[in-house]
Amino acid sequence: MEAVVEATDLEKRYGETTALSGASVSVEPGEVFSLIGPNGAGKTTLVRALTGTTEPDGGRARILGESPSAVDRGRLGVLPQEFSPPARLSARELLVYYAGLYDDARDPDDVLADVGLVDAGDTWYEDLSGGQQRRVCVGSALVNDPDLLFLDEPTTGIDPAGRRTVWRLIEDLADGGTTVVLTTHDMAEAERLADRVGLLADGTIVAQGTPEALVRDHGGSSRLTVETAADPDVFADLEYAVERPDRGRGRTVDDAVVVRDIDPAAIGAVVDYLEARDIGYTGLSWAEPDLEDVYLTLADVAERERTDRLERGADESDLARAGETA
Numbered sequence: 001m002e003a004v005v006e007a008t009d010l011e012k013r014y015g016e017t018t019a020l021s022g023a024s025v026s027v028e029p030g031e032v033f034s035l036i037g038p039n040g041a042g043k044t045t046l047v048r049a050l051t052g053t054t055e056p057d058g059g060r061a062r063i064l065g066e067s068p069s070a071v072d073r074g075r076l077g078v079l080p081q082e083f084s085p086p087a088r089l090s091a092r093e094l095l096v097y098y099a100g101l102y103d104d105a106r107d108p109d110d111v112l113a114d115v116g117l118v119d120a121g122d123t124w125y126e127d128l129s130g131g132q133q134r135r136v137c138v139g140s141a142l143v144n145d146p147d148l149l150f151l152d153e154p155t156t157g158i159d160p161a162g163r164r165t166v167w168r169l170i171e172d173l174a175d176g177g178t179t180v181v182l183t184t185h186d187m188a189e190a191e192r193l194a195d196r197v198g199l200l201a202d203g204t205i206v207a208q209g210t211p212e213a214l215v216r217d218h219g220g221s222s223r224l225t226v227e228t229a230a231d232p233d234v235f236a237d238l239e240y241a242v243e244r245p246d247r248g249r250g251r252t253v254d255d256a257v258v259v260r261d262i263d264p265a266a267i268g269a270v271v272d273y274l275e276a277r278d279i280g281y282t283g284l285s286w287a288e289p290d291l292e293d294v295y296l297t298l299a300d301v302a303e304r305e306r307t308d309r310l311e312r313g314a315d316e317s318d319l320a321r322a323g324e325t326a
């Protein structure tokens with residue numbers, strides 16, 4: 001089956017900044033594909049290159065079998081990260097307005113219901129809460145019942161209940177065959193919605209796969225977190241690896257330790273160990289690795305590689321300068 005989204009080696013530079021450095025991604029019909037990655041990794045730029053709002057400097061992008069700028073706009077839905085509709089139109093009027101841009105649009109009231117805003121339909125956009133505003137924006141990307149939907153951080157600023165409304169909406173769309181590409185910083189969102197996840201770092205996809213495969217390959221081991229100020233050394237006689245929790249980028253916390261690769265059935269033995277040695281603790285929690293662990297591990301590796309590259313670059317230019325003056 002032909003991919004609905006096909007990006008090959010996309011490059012994009014803004015002056016000195018490289019936003020995309022060979023990003024390749026392929027999304028199958030009906031898939032929900034989530035792009036995750038640190039701030040500035042290039043997610044929005046990739047979405048913009050794929051939706052025809054920015055022209056890449058290199059590589060090739062195709063969506064729905066066409067170049068992004070040539071694709072039938074009636075088949076495409078786009079929610080940009082920054083989107084400011086007219087402030088003095090009500091939620092309903094905005095959806096009516098956007099629906100009017102298409103020949104065969106959905107009933108705006110149905111869209112209003114889908115995004116959970118029937119009660120706020122007559123409120124001016126500027127008087128809606130931030131989360132309600134974002135939901136109207138999500139609705140505006142759906143009015144044409146697109147075959148392919150790009151959502152750039154759709155749930156940012158939306159409260160937990162509203163976020164679930166949007167998640168269910170995306171799930172229903174996917175069940176109905178819509179292909180969805182979404183960017184998010186919410187790992188629970190990616191894990192719940194995405195068939196596949198692509199982690200973008202430094203303008204390139206450093207890992208992609210189903211959430212399960214990514215967790216298996218990069219998530220590390222299960223962990224038992226013990227909230228204690230005790231030094232990890234006091235756990236030396238325990239038959240498990242014990243360390244301070246890593247909060248990413250080399251940062252650790254000092255009021256907890258993590259017991260690695262431990263079966264839930266063995267938690268009792270750890271409690272016995274703590275009690276026998278009179279080691280004070282205020283809580284215990286066990287967790288399997290998840291997408292957040294994958295994210296923290298891979299983003300950390302990418303960041304270290306970037307720093308190394310920058311340092312090597314600085315060394316090389318120092319050498320070149322030294323060569324010039326010699």
Ligand SMILES: Nc1ncnc2c1ncn2[C@@H]1O[C@H](COP(=O)(O)OP(=O)(O)OP(=O)(O)O)[C@@H](O)[C@H]1O
Nearest residue numbers: 014017018019037038039040041042043044045046
């Ligand atoms: N129009 C622009 N002009 C100049 N630089 C830009 C422009 N758009 C993006 N950039 C730069 O390109 C890089 C990638 O930005 P991009 O917005 O794609 O990242 P992102 O992964 O979406 O980040 P975030 O998670 O913060 O939304 C950043 O360094 C950004 O500053």
